[in-house]
Amino acid sequence: YARVHGSVSQQAASWRSIPVVHGERLQDVKYEKAEGEGIAKVTINRPEKRNAFRPETTEEMMRCFSDARDDPDIGVVILTGEGTQAFCSGGDQSVRGEGGYVGPDKIPRLNVLDLQVQIRRLPKPVIAMVAGYAVGGGQILQMMCDITIAADNAVFGQTGPKVGSFDAGYGSTQMVRLVGQKKAREIWFLARLYNAEQALEMGLINKVVPLDRLEQETLVWCREILRNSPTALRVLKAALNAAEDGQAGIQELGGNATLLFYQTEEGNEGRRAYLEKRPPDFSKFPRFP
Ligand code: S0N
Numbered sequence: 175y176a177r178v179h180g181s182v183s184q185q186a187a188s189w190r191s192i193p194v195v196h197g198e199r200l201q202d203v204k205y206e207k208a209e210g211e212g213i214a215k216v217t218i219n220r221p222e223k224r225n226a227f228r229p230e231t232t233e234e235m236m237r238c239f240s241d242a243r244d245d246p247d248i249g250v251v252i253l254t255g256e257g258t259q260a261f262c263s264g265g266d267q268s269v270r271g272e273g274g275y276v277g278p279d280k281i282p283r284l285n286v287l288d289l290q291v292q293i294r295r296l297p298k299p300v301i302a303m304v305a306g307y308a309v310g311g312g313q314i315l316q317m318m319c320d321i322t323i324a325a326d327n328a329v330f331g332q333t334g335p336k337v338g339s340f341d342a343g344y345g346s347t348q349m350v351r352l353v354g355q356k357k358a359r360e361i362w363f364l365a366r367l368y369n370a371e372q373a374l375e376m377g378l379i380n381k382v383v384p385l386d387r388l389e390q391e392t393l394v395w396c397r398e399i400l401r402n403s404p405t406a407l408r409v410l411k412a413a414l415n416a417a418e419d420g421q422a423g424i425q426e427l428g429g430n431a432t433l434l435f436y437q438t439e440e441g442n443e444g445r446r447a448y449l450e451k452r453p454p455d456f457s458k459f460p461r462f463p
Contacts, residue, residue, distance in 0.1 A: 182397045184390055187211055195237045202231040204256065205238040212249040213396045214242040217256050224263035224307055225255035229277035231266075232286045239292050239300075249404055250396045251296065253319055254303040255312075258327065258385060261302065264310020267337060286311055290344050293318040294415060295426055297408040299399055303392040304328045305385055309367065310337075314345040317352060320411065322379035323395060324370045325388040330378055331367035351418065352377050405434070 187208035195205055204217040216238045218225040227235075235253075242251045255261040265286065269275050274282030293300050293315070302308075302319035310333045316322050324330075334340040340362070350358040353376045360366070370382040383391040399407065409430045416423035435441045440459040447454035 182394050182401075184394060186390070187213060187393055189215065192241075195234070195241050198237070200234050200238075202228070203234040203238060205241070207245075207248065208393075211397070212247055212400050213252065213393070214238070214245070214248045214250075215252040215254065216242070217254050218262050219256045220266075221255070221257040221259065223266060223268075224260035225257075225312065226263045226266040227275075227286060227311065228266040228269045229275050229283045229285055232289045233277075236285075236289050236292055239289070239296060243296050243298065249298055249400045249407075251298060251300045252303050252392055252396065253293070253300060253315065255305070257306070258325070259306040260312070261304040261306060261308040261328070262312025262315055263307050264312045264314075264333065265339065286315070287343060290314065290318045294344070294419070297411065297430075298404075299407060299411065301392055301395060302379075303388060304330075304379070305388055309333050310339070311341065311345075314341050314348075317348045317378065318344060321395065323381050323383065323388065323392045324373065324379045325385040326370055326382055327385050328370040328373065328379075328382070329367050330370075330373045332361050332365050335362065335365050347418070405430075 189206040192205045204219045206215045242248045271282045300319045302316040302322040305325040308316045373379045412427040416427045
């Protein structure tokens, strides 16, 4: 295979910083694109809080993911945390009000749930690049990503039952699918922390590398993915989601069928006939067995 396709570059990427996304300056998040590579990187930039998220953080992350989705030059997105001590330590407990996490508008929110859905449905692979702690809602974000590359200092787990929170949505259902019923109950009920090798063994993550090789390895995975058909990747992501996401999953998968059908002669015959005010002629199109 390597003889035909060539080996993947191990070089560092040349990142271009994008400080303003959708007209607003980023405060809690760094957003970068690797020049000429098709890779975007979203970095939670609150290391003094172990990259805990507040409503502003998740709102900014959603803007970045939206940009990455709409940019035709981007094929893969990396999600990570600033520094080596944490990927993300979950919801910022210091802004947790009576009904959720409170931002400048004083309205309590759980807008990280919208971010989870956005990552799940993004029609491009999202790779979590984890150094240090991925706990609470941060570990759930890691699970929502399609692939996780972890440094050997990574630590995973749930703290919810200790701090009075839980995620009964993807945080539970996705976990059970990744690690199985017994292990998911252990993780949630005991709220222990697990090292990277344990996380790999239980199926939470894809690969463990030395901390100083984390970005290099993640870029190799990105570049390998980027050599593959973007349509195959988007349909496969939708297909892998479909059964578990019920009607929403079928809608996502079905949308891909429509996208492809719009690009066919048969689909365009219907559109053209309507615009030319004539009956459509579908007779020349085959009825495959
Ligand atoms: C991450 C831990 C283990 C790191 O320990 P370490 O290295 O000893 O550092 P510390 O000294 O503890 O921390 C350094 C500074 O960072 C602050 N900090 C860390 N985490 C948070 C946080 N989550 N919120 C606010 N501040 C944080 C520390 O306070 C310290 O600052 P100073 O020095 O000023 O005191 C350790 O820090 C730890 O255990 N952190 C807390 C982890 C936690 O309990 N997270 C919250 C868990 N719950 C959720 O995430 C719920 C999220 C949610 O929104 C949700 C709700 C419904 C449905 C879904 C979700 C969802 O999550 O998706």
